[in-house]
Amino acid sequence: MGRSFSQHSDGPGETAGTVARDPFAPTNARPLTRSSTVPHLKPGTSPERLPVRGTPGPAQRGGTRSRVREHSRTRAGALNPEREAMLRNGLVILAGLAAMAPAAAAQTVEAGATSRAAAAKPWVGFVAEAALEFGGDAFATVNFDDGSTQDVRTGQGLTVSVGGQLRPSVDSPLGLRGTVGFKFVGTAADNANIFLTRLPVEVVGTYRLPQDAWVGAGFVHHALTKFWGGGLGPDVDFTGGNGATVEAGWRWLGVSYTSMRYTDDTDAEYDASVFGIFFTSAFSR
Numbered sequence: 536m537g538r539s540f541s542q543h544s545d546g547p548g549e550t551a552g553t554v555a556r557d558p559f560a561p562t563n564a565r566p567l568t569r570s571s572t573v574p575h576l577k578p579g580t581s582p583e584r585l586p587v588r589g590t591p592g593p594a595q596r597g598g599t600r601s602r603v604r605e606h607s608r609t610r611a612g613a614l615n616p617e618r619e620a621m622l623r624n625g626l627v628i629l630a631g632l633a634a635m636a637p638a639a640a641a642q643t644v645e646a647g648a649t650s651r652a653a654a655a656k657p658w659v660g661f662v663a664e665a666a667l668e669f670g671g672d673a674f675a676t677v678n679f680d681d682g683s684t685q686d687v688r689t690g691q692g693l694t695v696s697v698g699g700q701l702r703p704s705v706d707s708p709l710g711l712r713g714t715v716g717f718k719f720v721g722t723a724a725d726n727a728n729i730f731l732t733r734l735p736v737e738v739v740g741t742y743r744l745p746q747d748a749w750v751g752a753g754f755v756h757h758a759l760t761k762f763w764g765g766g767l768g769p770d771v772d773f774t775g776g777n778g779a780t781v782e783a784g785w786r787w788l789g790v791s792y793t794s795m796r797y798t799d800d801t802d803a804e805y806d807a808s809v810f811g812i813f814f815t816s817a818f819s820r
Contacts, residue, residue, distance in 0.1 A: 659819065660818055661819070661820065662696075662697065662817045664694075664698075665695050666811045669809060671691055672689050674805055675764075677767075679723070689805045694717065695716055696716025698737075710741040711738070713739075729764060730762075731763070733757040733760040735756070736756045749789075751784075751789075752781045760774075776797060778793055778807075780794075790813075795809075
């Protein structure tokens with residue numbers, strides 16, 4: 536139960552009363568009087584003009600916000616010269632980029648159209664080849680002093696060729712290669728020039744496969760085919776020399792088989808069919 540304390544009035548017009556106190560409040564608390572509501576009030580000073588401590592009232596908070604807003608507007612409206620220059624330069628750069636964008640886009644479109652047009656044009660390249668072929672019938676036999684012999688075969692020889700290659704486009708797997716070369720086979724005789732020569736002409740269609748592989752087939756003709764006896768035997772001219780060839784390869788290395796027959800000046804026929812290994816290179820200018 537709370538306890539009651541009496542408060543007596545010492546002056547006129549004051550009414551005595553009773554104030555209920557908390558039983559747990561300190562016993563030395565100062566009595567509540569009107570003068571104690573405004574501590575440290577100097578005579579002649581209005582309470583409204585005292586400095587406010589603690590949490591500001593509504594009016595004070597409103598004034599603070601007004602000052603903050605005014606200060607923010609002042610700071611935002613006044614850019615320092617360095618920041619203003621940076622902003623101006625950024626706007627100039629953006630304007631330049633915006634002006635350049637259409638031209639760059641037009642150049643890109645034009646370059647793409649040029650590339651597509653170039654890819655759609657026929658591709659023409661230069662071809663160089665070297666081949667080593669084996670086979671054919673033995674047309675002549677050379678006897679040496681030591682008892683050894685060497686046969687001159689109609690298909691055997693080393694060939695060097697040049698020509699061109701055509702494709703419908705640079706990316707097309709189809710191709711057409713045409714070459715003209717010189718084919719030669721000789722003997723080991725050191726006292727006579729005994730050899731067989733011919734001028735191979737080839738037209739071969741090729742097809743490129745994945746992984747840089749390719750296959751081909753075409754027509755071969757050997758012109759001006761001649762055996763040179765070197766004074767130890769007669770010189771012989773051959774006719775015919777028409778045949779077909781098939782080939783396969785990977786990148787610059789290929790293998791081939793050519794079927795062909797020669798006819799000499801006595802109408803005797805010789806098989807000039809050969810297996811070959813060859814190196815080929817095609818490049819454009």
